[in-house]
Amino acid sequence: MDPPLVNDSSFSPANPSSYTLSEIWPFPINDAVGSGLRLAVNSTPSDKDISTAAAAAAAAEESTVTDLTAGWGGRKARALNSEEDESSKMVSLSSSGNEVVRFVRFCDDLNVIVRIDLVESVTKKDSGDKKRKLCGSESGNGDGSMKPEGETSSGGGSKATEQKNKPEPPKDYIHVRARRGQATDRHSLAERARREKISEKMTALQDIIPGCNKIIGKALVLDEIINYIQSLQRQVEFLSMKLEVVNSGPSTGPTIGVFPTGDLGTLPIDLHRNIYEQQEANESRGSHPEWLHMQVDGSFNRTT
Amino acid sequence: MERQIINKKKRVFSVEPNKIPPSEVFTRKYTSLLVPALKKLNMNKNSSQVNQLTVKHEVDMALALSAQEFAWSRFLLQKLSSSNNPTTTTSSSSSGIRIQERSGKEGGHEDGEIEEKLRELQKLLPGGEEMNVEEMLGEIGNYIKCLELQTIALKSIVQDTT
Numbered sequence: 001m002d003p004p005l006v007n008d009s010s011f012s013p014a015n016p017s018s019y020t021l022s023e024i025w026p027f028p029i030n031d032a033v034g035s036g037l038r039l040a041v042n043s044t045p046s047d048k049d050i051s052t053a054a055a056a057a058a059a060a061e062e063s064t065v066t067d068l069t070a071g072w073g074g075r076k077a078r079a080l081n082s083e084e085d086e087s088s089k090m091v092s093l094s095s096s097g098n099e100v101v102r103f104v105r106f107c108d109d110l111n112v113i114v115r116i117d118l119v120e121s122v123t124k125k126d127s128g129d130k131k132r133k134l135c136g137s138e139s140g141n142g143d144g145s146m147k148p149e150g151e152t153s154s155g156g157g158s159k160a161t162e163q164k165n166k167p168e169p170p171k172d173y174i175h176v177r178a179r180r181g182q183a184t185d186r187h188s189l190a191e192r193a194r195r196e197k198i199s200e201k202m203t204a205l206q207d208i209i210p211g212c213n214k215i216i217g218k219a220l221v222l223d224e225i226i227n228y229i230q231s232l233q234r235q236v237e238f239l240s241m242k243l244e245v246v247n248s249g250p251s252t253g254p255t256i257g258v259f260p261t262g263d264l265g266t267l268p269i270d271l272h273r274n275i276y277e278q279q280e281a282n283e284s285r286g287s288h289p290e291w292l293h294m295q296v297d298g299s300f301n302r303t304t
Numbered sequence: 305m306e307r308q309i310i311n312k313k314k315r316v317f318s319v320e321p322n323k324i325p326p327s328e329v330f331t332r333k334y335t336s337l338l339v340p341a342l343k344k345l346n347m348n349k350n351s352s353q354v355n356q357l358t359v360k361h362e363v364d365m366a367l368a369l370s371a372q373e374f375a376w377s378r379f380l381l382q383k384l385s386s387s388n389n390p391t392t393t394t395s396s397s398s399s400g401i402r403i404q405e406r407s408g409k410e411g412g413h414e415d416g417e418i419e420e421k422l423r424e425l426q427k428l429l430p431g432g433e434e435m436n437v438e439e440m441l442g443e444i445g446n447y448i449k450c451l452e453l454q455t456i457a458l459k460s461i462v463q464d465t466t
Contacts, residue, residue: 194438201441208448222421225444229428232451236363239458243342244359246465 327453333370334457338362342461361387363458371450376443379431 199218205225206212212224341362361384368380425440426432429447432440 197438198441201438201445205441205445205448208445219417219421222418222425225448226421226424226428229425229444229448229451232448232455233428235455236451236458237360239455239462240360240363242462243363243458243465246462 327449330370330450330453331457334366334454335461337369338366338457339461341366363454367450367454371446374443374446374450375435375439376430376432376447379434383430 202218202221206215206221209224209228212221215221215224342359364380365384368377368384371377422437422440425444426435429435429440429444432443435443
């Protein structure tokens with residue numbers, strides 16, 4: 001059911017740096033398709049959808065890439081137009097998955113965005129109705145359709161589709177990118193919101209922890225946080241051990257002289273002064289107090 | 305309003321002159337809890353007690369009681385009270401809430417690392433394993449602050465008594 005049109009033997013992975021369209025796409029491309037490809041390339045910048053333009057621009061970085069991706073995009077755009085049925089989309093998703101992955105493997109020098117998006121498009125099951133309509137407007141020069149219905153392609157492409165003769169990937173890479181940036185699905189929106197909250201908190205933590213501002217990357221920042229907390233806890237442990245030594249009175253402790261227990265009662269007065277001095281010294285270093293006020297204020301108000 | 309002029313560090317909270325910055329609040333509570341407890345410990349020194357454990361215990365207890373606004377202090381109290389009764393088992397299950405750190409932009413193995421680190425972080429925070437990621441990240445922030453304040457307080461106590 002899934003004709004492996006793109007099979008390993010047809011590619012030469014030994015030299016990935018130079019691919020021409022004919023090498024990668026083993027099917028003869030007639031003028032109609034070729035012109036379709038070029039037209040697709042030319043029409044994308046004029047599209048109003050920013051993401052598609054960006055994707056096209058990104059794809060246009062390499063000349064060999066441009067044709068490929070435009071061809072890919074054009075083809076998929078046409079296919080996208082033609083597909084209205086959800087179930088058939090699923091079918092083509094699954095069947096195009098293999099093809100996409102194989103295609104990706106042998107085009108290592110292609111635009112990374114394309115690669116990721118292709119795979120992403122296969123795994124994503126979001127419906128991009130908005131994007132489909134946009135796509136429909138841009139690729140009026142499309143090839144034939146996979147299905148008899150919903151056919152928007154102008155003439156000249158039917159030969160190419162027959163030559164392609166396989167379920168075309170239903171999602172244009174351009175539109176996958178758009179979809180990723182603007183998640184239309186409720187779940188992915190919620191997921192995105194959650195992720196943003198988490199990264200917000202991570203940046204807030206970065207402000208607290210000294211020396212974390214320069215670090216980029218969640219993993220490293222988390223490392224720093226873990227180390228910092230561990231060192232703080234060790235400090236507390238150490239201090240409490242010292243306190244135990246101090247507290248146990250004159251009978252133990254090597255360096256402590258006579259320590260009248262009555263002094264403990266007068267501690268708080270001096271203690272607070274010391275503590276505030278130390279705190280101020282610390283606060284001059286960083287923005288700690290602001291943070292604490294910011295985060296804690298709501299709850300601390302209850303106690304003051 | 306006088307406070308604004310006197311100490312600009314406290315200016316943030318001195319719009320209403322009765323407000324005290326939370327770091328002060330915490331420190332005051334902490335020292336006022338810990339010092340009498342230590343005094344009591346000192347008095348009871350002659351009775352046979354395991355001093356080290358109790359001092360640590362008091363330290364932790366003071367921390368938890370001084371920061372009762374936070375979720376982690378509840379868990380800390382639970383742990384402390386349960387450690388007094390070794391028969392009761394604390395729910396320290398690490399199979400609490402799994403962290404799903406699914407990021408579309410990173411590779412799969414990187415997600416695993418981050419998840420691991422978050423789990424480790426959860427272990428550090430008292431009660432962290434029962435929280436979800438967002439909550440935990442927020443709690444970690446104020447836990448760190450309280451730890452810092454605690455170390456300052458402890459240092460001062462030790463200093464003053466040596």
